[in-house]
Amino acid sequence: xxxxxxxxxxxxxxxxxxxxxxxxxxxxxxxxVSLPGLAHARPRSSPHLWERFGDFLPFPGxxxxxxxxxxxxxxLPAGRQLHEWTGLPNLxxxxxxxxxxxxxxxxxxxxxxxxxxxxxxRVAATISTGNMGHSLAAYGARAGVKVIxxxxxxxxxxxxxxxxxxxxxxxxxxAPDYSAMKRHVLGLAGALGVRIVSGNGPVRVEGYKxxxxxxxxxxxxxxxxxxxxxxxxxxxxxxxxxxxxxxxEAGLIRSLPRFIVVQxxxxxxxxxxxxxxxxxxxxxxxxxxIAEAMTTGDPPGGEEVLRKARAFGWLGEDAxxxxxxxxxxxxxAAGFFxxxxxxxxxAAVRSLVRNRRIDPAATVVLMLTGSGLKDMDVLxxxxxxxxxxxxxxxxxxxxxxLAERTSExxxxxxxx
Ligand SMILES: *Cc1c(COP(=O)(O)O)cnc(C)c1O
Numbered sequence: 001x002x003x004x005x006x007x008x009x010x011x012x013x014x015x016x017x018x019x020x021x022x023x024x025x026x027x028x029x030x031x032x033v034s035l036p037g038l039a040h041a042r043p044r045s046s047p048h049l050w051e052r053f054g055d056f057l058p059f060p061g062x063x064x065x066x067x068x069x070x071x072x073x074x075x076l077p078a079g080r081q082l083h084e085w086t087g088l089p090n091l092x093x094x095x096x097x098x099x100x101x102x103x104x105x106x107x108x109x110x111x112x113x114x115x116x117x118x119x120x121x122r123v124a125a126t127i128s129t130g131n132m133g134h135s136l137a138a139y140g141a142r143a144g145v146k147v148i149x150x151x152x153x154x155x156x157x158x159x160x161x162x163x164x165x166x167x168x169x170x171x172x173x174x175a176p177d178y179s180a181m182k183r184h185v186l187g188l189a190g191a192l193g194v195r196i197v198s199g200n201g202p203v204r205v206e207g208y209k210x211x212x213x214x215x216x217x218x219x220x221x222x223x224x225x226x227x228x229x230x231x232x233x234x235x236x237x238x239x240x241x242x243x244x245x246x247x248x249e250a251g252l253i254r255s256l257p258r259f260i261v262v263q264x265x266x267x268x269x270x271x272x273x274x275x276x277x278x279x280x281x282x283x284x285x286x287x288x289x290i291a292e293a294m295t296t297g298d299p300p301g302g303e304e305v306l307r308k309a310r311a312f313g314w315l316g317e318d319a320x321x322x323x324x325x326x327x328x329x330x331x332x333a334a335g336f337f338x339x340x341x342x343x344x345x346x347a348a349v350r351s352l353v354r355n356r357r358i359d360p361a362a363t364v365v366l367m368l369t370g371s372g373l374k375d376m377d378v379l380x381x382x383x384x385x386x387x388x389x390x391x392x393x394x395x396x397x398x399x400x401x402l403a404e405r406t407s408e409x410x411x412x413x414x415x416x
Pocket of ligand 1: 103104105131132199200230231232233234235236237293294339341342369370371
């Protein structure tokens, strides 16, 4: 079916050629890949997910050498502590921190390289607070594609240095407003003849779709009631949704999951609008949140997500800075070390259960979008240093530790 793909503007339905460099329509609407014949699409057998679901993808000749082993991330029950804390016994965690560059962005970078191969592009540029740039840098290094990353002044060192060590050129752009900088840089694509991949671009969305196919396989065709997605540029939530919609179009599933769009309270252009019932995004200009992977205050294409939310009964919820830190700590205490952006969804589903907006019996999947190692600075908000000891005191120190009561009741021990 490749070769017949087109780009379609998600609101007006206007069509564009598949090889378009600009990632949005002239009127700012998001573009999305449209493939004919999905009703007859079928999973095949192959060790690679993108080949098994090749009927659903627009790239011909997907070269396995482009892969860094992304995806196949574990889907696990959240565990007793988190089941109790959220009130959701059927809470599942999709641990995206186990991707090659420790965030979900890697599936989108794989498809960026498939597209680069297909169109003969030798350069890929992006604008990123970190994870996207890091991911694209790694996949560019693997594929021999030159990568340029524009980062805002506040991008954390762990992420910037990670891009650089893969050989990407990093341009730190000092600008008061990240969204404005993004718009400006994206606008250069046509003039420079270079694709500047945005987090919400059609090629990323095709990659993020793969997460839906993984969930479909991991849940053996069952569809969860809800999937909670920490959201900034909107590519991830759009991608997972598009994957499920296409599975339904192919007749492989009957119902669609409902999405929970999650943001930080301090930067909630989408969840704010959803909670107020607004039809339009009110951009946030002075974005200040520890969830720095979610700092798009004026998401291009955000209105389209609002429309989808209304049409498909999605929910929106945001988390305060304190709730984000508490969720990060709770997840870590349950064995999952995630960055603040990824922790937002735990707080959000807890609020939704408490406000009776989701049924406690629902099956809910949380996308744990990125690793805690991505932002070490934020750990100063937690008590996580080492205790000091010495050879002369280590025995008594150990005795004191053993005498401390554990914070969890014996009921949380395995087998109880
Ligand atoms: C990119 C990112 C998000 C937001 O995803 P979008 O596709 O921009 O909506 C959330 N969490 C983490 C860790 C990210 O890297």
